[in-house]
Structure formats: C-alpha cells, structure tokens
Amino acid sequence: MSHQISYWEKAFYDQADIVIVGAGLVGIQSAIALKAAMPKRKVWIFDKSAPGEGANLRNAGFACFGNIGEIADDAKRMGMDEAIALYRKRFEGFQKLKETVSEGQMGFEQSGGFEVFRKGQEAEYEGLLNEIDQINEGLFDLHQKNTFLPKPTARLKINSAENGFYTPFEGTVQTHLLMHALRNKAQSLGVEFYEGFEVEAIEPVSLDRHLVKSVKGHSIECRVVLVCTNAWANDLLDTEDIKPARGQVIVTSPIATIPWRGLIHCDKGYIYARTLGTRILIGGGRNVDFKNEETTVQKSNEKITDYLQEFIKDVLTDEQDFSVDYEWAGIMGMSESRAPIVKEVSGGLYCGIRLGGMGLALSAEVANQLSELVLEKYH
Numbered sequence: 269m270s271h272q273i274s275y276w277e278k279a280f281y282d283q284a285d286i287v288i289v290g291a292g293l294v295g296i297q298s299a300i301a302l303k304a305a306m307p308k309r310k311v312w313i314f315d316k317s318a319p320g321e322g323a324n325l326r327n328a329g330f331a332c333f334g335n336i337g338e339i340a341d342d343a344k345r346m347g348m349d350e351a352i353a354l355y356r357k358r359f360e361g362f363q364k365l366k367e368t369v370s371e372g373q374m375g376f377e378q379s380g381g382f383e384v385f386r387k388g389q390e391a392e393y394e395g396l397l398n399e400i401d402q403i404n405e406g407l408f409d410l411h412q413k414n415t416f417l418p419k420p421t422a423r424l425k426i427n428s429a430e431n432g433f434y435t436p437f438e439g440t441v442q443t444h445l446l447m448h449a450l451r452n453k454a455q456s457l458g459v460e461f462y463e464g465f466e467v468e469a470i471e472p473v474s475l476d477r478h479l480v481k482s483v484k485g486h487s488i489e490c491r492v493v494l495v496c497t498n499a500w501a502n503d504l505l506d507t508e509d510i511k512p513a514r515g516q517v518i519v520t521s522p523i524a525t526i527p528w529r530g531l532i533h534c535d536k537g538y539i540y541a542r543t544l545g546t547r548i549l550i551g552g553g554r555n556v557d558f559k560n561e562e563t564t565v566q567k568s569n570e571k572i573t574d575y576l577q578e579f580i581k582d583v584l585t586d587e588q589d590f591s592v593d594y595e596w597a598g599i600m601g602m603s604e605s606r607a608p609i610v611k612e613v614s615g616g617l618y619c620g621i622r623l624g625g626m627g628l629a630l631s632a633e634v635a636n637q638l639s640e641l642v643l644e645k646y647h
C-alpha cells in the first residue's frame with residue numbers, strides 16, 4: 269500500500285519556497301547562495317539518501333585542475349583553446365569554492381602533482397613535450413609562471429618511465445571535511461535538509477509553477493525547483509545530454525615504504541593516486557572498460573579494481589604485501605562535452621548538472637551561475 273499523506277505532512281512540505289533536489293556539491297552550494305541572497309525564503313534540499321549515495325562522498329578528493337596528457341586529449345575533441353579554457357575554469361572554480369570553505373576547513377594540501385608514464389610509454393611523454401609550451405603560454409597569466417614542467421620522476425622513487433611532468437598547483441582535500449563544512453555553512457544560514465525524500469517527477473502546473481512529487485506520494489507546489497542530481501538528472505528531466513559514468517576507488521592497508529607523497533596521475537588522467545597517511549588511494553581506470561561503466565549501479569567492477577591494484581604493484585611501490593581496506597564505486601554525470609549544463613529548463617525549473625570527474629573544481633561556479641539565473645527572475 270502506498271504511503272498515506274497526513275494533513276500535517278502536506279502542510280509541512282507546502283511551506284518550501286525553493287526546492288533543490290540533490291544534496292551534493294552543487295545542490296548545497298546553490299542553496300547557500302540563494303539563502304544568502306534571500307534570507308526570508310525557505311530553501312529546502314531534498315535527497316533520496318543519506319550523505320554518501322551521490323558522488324560527493326565517493327570521490328578521490330583531488331582539486332583536479334588537469335594535467336598535460338588530459339589537456340592534450342581534451343584538445344583532440346574540443347580544440348586546444350577550449351581545453352586550456354577548461355583548466356582555467358577548474359582552477360578559478362576551486363578558488364571560488366575556497367570563498368565558502370577555507371583551505372583549513374576542507375583539509376586542502378597543495379602537494380603539487382606528478383604526471384607519470386609507465387615504462388614503455390616514453391613516446392607518449394615525448395609527444396606531449398610538443399604541446400607543453402602552447403599550454404603553458406595559454407595559462408601564463410593565471411599563475412604568472414609555467415603551470416607544467418617536464419621533470420625526471422627519480423624523486424618519486426617509483427617504477428615508472430624516467431621522465432614525466434610536474435605542476436606545483438595541484439592538491440588534495442579531505443572530502444569528508446569539505447562536505448561537513450558545506451552542510452554546516454548551509455544549515456547556519458537556515459537551509460533545511462530532508463534526506464530519504466526521493467523525487468519521482470517534477471511536473472508543470474502553470475507557466476511558472478511546478479509540482480515536485482516524491483516516490484511516497486508527497487507533492488509540493490513551488491515556483492523555483494533546482495535539479496542538482498547530476499548522474500541521475502534524466503530520471504527527472506529526460507531531455508539533457510548526460511550519461512552516468514561509474515568511477516572506482518580503492519584504498520590500501522597501511523604500507524611501510526611508500527617512497528612518494530602527494531599525488532600522481534597517469535594514462536591521460538584516467539588513473540589518479542594520492543597518499544592518505546600511510547595508505548595509497550587510487551582511482552579511475554574507466555578507460556579499461558568504458559562500456560560497462562556507463563551505469564548507475566554503485567558496485568565495483570572487478571576488472572578495474574584488479575587493474576588499479578596491478579598499477580600500485582607495478583608502478584607505485586615495491587611493497588607487494590598490502591591488502592585493500594576500502595573499495596567503492598560512485599557515479600558521475602558526463603557526455604562527450606566536458607562542459608557542465610546550467611540552465612532554466614522551463615519556467616522556474618533549473619538544472620546544474622554534468623560535472624564529470626571535476627566536481628571539486630567546477631561546482632562552486634556552477635552553483636554561482638545557477639543561483640544568478642534564479643535571482644534574475646525571483647527575488
């Protein structure tokens with residue numbers, strides 16, 4: 269039997285002025301911006317699950333500005349100017365995130381990042397040397413120095429090809445601290461969170477009003493609805509160019525002899541690894557099985573987790589005697605285009621989605637644009 273809606277429930281939910289669906293990086297930051305601009309409005313966030321179901325507590329915690337291999341790969345699809353512009357958006361977006369949550373609050377460490385190549389991939393490195401000047405020139409005004417430097421990887425004492433690239437700007441956050449800080453900030457402004465509220469449909473009732481319907485039969489009519497459900501966006505919109513893309517992460521048991529600290533990318537950014545105290549966190553590997561990773565099933569793919577473990581053993585440490593203490597999968601929203609979608613879908617219904625694997629860097633700007641769109645019409 270479906271849930272019976274009480275008189276009080278109906279009256280309770282009917283109070284919302286602005287409904288945001290999805291309590292992830294985009295949903296929470298949009299709520300913060302809107303509540304700060306309109307303190308009297310009731311800004312409510314609904315999420316189908318407790319924190320952790322979306323990608324927000326399942327990512328790898330890289331600030332994620334990009335590396336030479338990834339930028340050159342992007343350039344093949346979108347042209348070099350666009351690929352460089354994307355790095356810039358990521359870097360500037362992360363600076364915007366820091367306006368809401370300080371570096372200390374999110375455990376940010378500017379460790380610098382290496383891009384390494386496996387033995388046998390030297391030609392790939394040599395090829396990228398032809399691109400580095402153009403990329404550095406395109407970004408020079410951003411950092412007032414070269415963003416990427418060719419560097420021998422000897423300092424890392426890993427089993428990679430001899431040469432790679434280094435950038436001093438990359439860094440990592442402690443994802444759980446970031447999410448706590450964002451939630452606390454939102455709550456301190458008066459944003460209300462309702463978890464366990466799965467939205468089933470959003471239906472127009474007039475030119476500028478929508479009905480938000482839950483799977484349990486609630487229906488809330490309001491003037492502003494933001495869909496911030498990223499990978500799941502088309503469950504509610506069914507019109508946007510976005511597909512789910514699963515990502516995996518593993519974290520090893522403590523390893524006595526990790527010779528390097530900080531973060532490492534390989535395979536055009538498809539593999540990313542960082543130290544977590546005495547453990548190694550490694551993620552990615554979607555390129556090993558693209559087709560099967562186009563799913564919302566939140567379960568690790570053994571082929572990929574084996575691949576990641578092999579990478580640790582072959583490249584990242586001589587220590588072969590470790591176990592996997594944590595293993596998880598999370599779902600991103602992507603498409604061929606690497607740009608997020610931020611728009612008014614129809615009168616009063618907005619979306620901020622398609623963050624790819626770059627949510628830490630891009631979410632603050634997406635939330636900013638989304639809230640500006642709302643504020644243009646509704647104050």
Ligand SMILES: Cc1cc2nc3c(=O)[nH]c(=O)nc-3n(C[C@H](O)[C@H](O)[C@H](O)COP(=O)(O)OP(=O)(O)OC[C@H]3O[C@@H](n4cnc5c(N)ncnc54)[C@H](O)[C@@H]3O)c2cc1C
Nearest residue numbers: 290292293294316322323324327328330467515598627628
């Ligand atoms: C394995 C992995 C590693 C990653 N590593 C990094 C990284 O190192 N750096 C980086 O920048 N990015 C990384 N990302 C990407 C980053 O986590 C995402 O870009 C970011 O979390 C997207 O934020 P979001 O708010 O758009 O969506 P999400 O964080 O996914 O939030 C969407 C929310 O919507 C909710 N929801 C969905 N459908 C409904 C519904 N019908 N009703 C109610 N609620 C609903 C979900 O429960 C979820 O909480 C990684 C992602 C994965 C999966």
